[in-house]
Structure formats: C-alpha cells, structure tokens
Amino acid sequence: MPQFPNAIHSKLPLVGTTIFTVMSRLAAEHNAINLSQGFPDFNCDKALIELVNKYMKAGSNQYSPMAGAIALREIIAEKTENLYGTQYNPDSEITITSGATQAIYTAITAMIEEDDEVLIFEPAYDCYQPAIELNYGKTIYVQLKVPHYTIDWKEVKKLINHRTKMIIINTPHNPTGAVMTADDMRELEKITAGTGIIIISDEVYEHIIFDNRQHQSVARFPKLAERSFIISSFGKTFHATGWKVGYCIAPQNLMAEFRKVHQFLVFAVNTPMQLAIAEYLKEKENYLSLGNFYQKKRDYFNQLISQSKFTFDNSAGTYFQLLRYGSISNEKDSDYAIRLVKELGVASVPVSVFYHKAIDEKVLRFCFAKKEETLEKAAAILCKI
Numbered sequence: 001m002p003q004f005p006n007a008i009h010s011k012l013p014l015v016g017t018t019i020f021t022v023m024s025r026l027a028a029e030h031n032a033i034n035l036s037q038g039f040p041d042f043n044c045d046k047a048l049i050e051l052v053n054k055y056m057k058a059g060s061n062q063y064s065p066m067a068g069a070i071a072l073r074e075i076i077a078e079k080t081e082n083l084y085g086t087q088y089n090p091d092s093e094i095t096i097t098s099g100a101t102q103a104i105y106t107a108i109t110a111m112i113e114e115d116d117e118v119l120i121f122e123p124a125y126d127c128y129q130p131a132i133e134l135n136y137g138k139t140i141y142v143q144l145k146v147p148h149y150t151i152d153w154k155e156v157k158k159l160i161n162h163r164t165k166m167i168i169i170n171t172p173h174n175p176t177g178a179v180m181t182a183d184d185m186r187e188l189e190k191i192t193a194g195t196g197i198i199i200i201s202d203e204v205y206e207h208i209i210f211d212n213r214q215h216q217s218v219a220r221f222p223k224l225a226e227r228s229f230i231i232s233s234f235g236k237t238f239h240a241t242g243w244k245v246g247y248c249i250a251p252q253n254l255m256a257e258f259r260k261v262h263q264f265l266v267f268a269v270n271t272p273m274q275l276a277i278a279e280y281l282k283e284k285e286n287y288l289s290l291g292n293f294y295q296k297k298r299d300y301f302n303q304l305i306s307q308s309k310f311t312f313d314n315s316a317g318t319y320f321q322l323l324r325y326g327s328i329s330n331e332k333d334s335d336y337a338i339r340l341v342k343e344l345g346v347a348s349v350p351v352s353v354f355y356h357k358a359i360d361e362k363v364l365r366f367c368f369a370k371k372e373e374t375l376e377k378a379a380a381i382l383c384k385i
C-alpha cells in the first residue's frame, strides 16, 4: 500500500458553525423568543408572492441569463442612478447573485491572491474573513472605536502598504447599526487615491437607515465607485431573507472578473423571483418606505426597553439594536447570551463573536425586525432583569 497523506486537511481549522445557526438552534430548543439571527418574523408582501406565482405559471422556470434577468438588472441600474447619481450599464456592470453572501465570496475570490492583504473593520460580519482565508489572503483587522463604532482613518492609513489589495466596508453596519458619513467616504477616497486598492462596499441595509440620515453609497463618490464592488440584498429590502437574491454592481473591468467566478459558482439565480422582484421594484415606495417602517420598530423596541437596566444608543441603521448589560452582570457576553436563552427565553447575539479576538464589551445584539407582539414579549422579559 502506498502511503497517502491525510486526505482531510481543514482549510478553515478555526471556523465552526456560524453564530446565527447556533443561536437560532438554541432559541428553538429552549422555545425562546428569537431576536438573534437577523430575519423578519412577518411575511413579505403578498403582492410580491403573487408576482412570483404569476411568473412561475407563465413558464419562467428555466435558467435565467448568467448575469441575471435583464429586466431586473435594468431596474437596479435605474434605482442606483436615481438614488446615488452614478450610471451603471446593466449589460456589463450588474450581476444578480444568490444573496449578498455569494456576491461577497465571488468578489473576494475574483480579486484576492496569496498573501494579498484585506482590511476589514471589527466587529465584522462573519462571512468576510473565511472567504479571504480560502483564497489564501491575509485579513488585517481594524477595530472600530467605541462607543459609536467609528473609523479611525489615521490607523487605517498606517496599515496600508503595497500588499493591501482590498478594503471591505459595510454601511449601515452589522452588528453595530453604525452608519458611515460623507466625511468617512471622502477619507476613504483620499487614502485609496493613487493605489490599486479595490473596495467591497457591503450595502445590504442601504434602505434601512434612520433619523433622516442619508445612505452614503460608494456610488455617490465617482473616485470610489471606479474601484468598488457594491453589494446589496433583496432579502433585507423585501423581507425575504429565505429567497437569497442579491446583486453586485461594479465597473466593467471589475465585473468581467467577477463573472468569471460567478458563472462557475452558481451560473445563475432562480428566475421567477428575479422577474417578480424586477416588477415589484417599479413601485419605488416598496423600498423607499423601508427606513420609516423599521425606524418605528426600533423606536417601539427601544421605548419598551427604556424601562430596563440595559443601556443603549439608538441604532442609526440596519434592523439591529445593541444593548449594554455591564450594569447587570459581569459575565462574558457569550455566557450571558446563552443564559438569557436558557433561563429567561430571549435569544440575542453576543458581539464578541464578530471580533477575531472575541473582545467582550458586554454588549448583545438584538434584531427588531419582528412583530410588535414579539418585541413586547421580549422586552417584558428583559425589563424584569
């Protein structure tokens, strides 16, 4: 028998199951109110479901074009130009993806080579780092500054060198609900000018932004847009996280590379949903009303919780609210979150999981994309602590 090397060598030895799966499972096991994983507990618009039905019945059930249904790409181009003032060509600069997760993985895979450095800001959404590692890139972590999770651009500048290939930003930001300002974007523009640095701008919460703030898409900044992949998701925008339909926008030279990967990763995304979303997007209110819709939920939850011992600053965007529990307990946030599920019946996400060094700031993330009655039940429990 020849000697074979051990066939299984993990490419991600330190990665376990995502916190969202872990917490949702724990919530189900303990019959707890689940404010952990980010998804609405109410249905998406019936009209949208009927549109999917219409297209299925009409026979739109075969492969869509590799880059996505053209009707959908066209209306995304129109929406992007109307909102952010930059024109993208639907033929060559927009691709429909299986959720934002696939778009992020695809953009990273298309760009990152061995030892390329990628800057990400922590606490960070959990899918960036594994995608970088799988492509043999190196993740460089920049910590957002508490209490408002802002970016220290001087620190960013110091970390940039000839190996820096990419910077990943996310605004509105998961898990903190922080929002980047126009000044932030101008700093990013200055720092990347004259470099070959590529940006991934994760804008899945572009429409979930509060208190009259304006979403600073990189598409508003031509010098950034020319080096950026912009990624969004209809899961967030249309309360349909289970449909896994999102998109990526980028200038033609970047998008050409993106599609080389996309065509072999998924080839194309499911057809009837793309066509339904394209038609549904014609009614602008369907996405423009989203900020108000979720602001009411945030205000409702925060008003209920104001009677509790938790402290917080209002979330500026996303459907997440951070709550600090330092005056209640000294436990590690992950232990405290587990105890909250098991003993009290409310599931949240400990923010330390979004740091590679598991920094514990005694903060938990709660998703308020829930019916009023769900928020009331959760708040009643949290207020008794």
Ligand code: PMP
Binding pocket: 038, 098, 099, 100, 101, 102, 125, 170, 173, 174, 202, 204, 232, 233, 234, 235, 236, 241, 244, 245, 246
């Ligand atoms: N980026 C961020 C910041 C997210 O919060 C999420 C999902 N919640 C995603 C990407 C992934 O989106 P999708 O479900 O469309 O893959």
Ligand code: GLN
Binding pocket: 018, 020, 021, 036, 037, 038, 039, 174
């Ligand atoms: N983005 C969602 C969250 O932050 C969950 C996505 C997932 O479960 N993968 O909770």
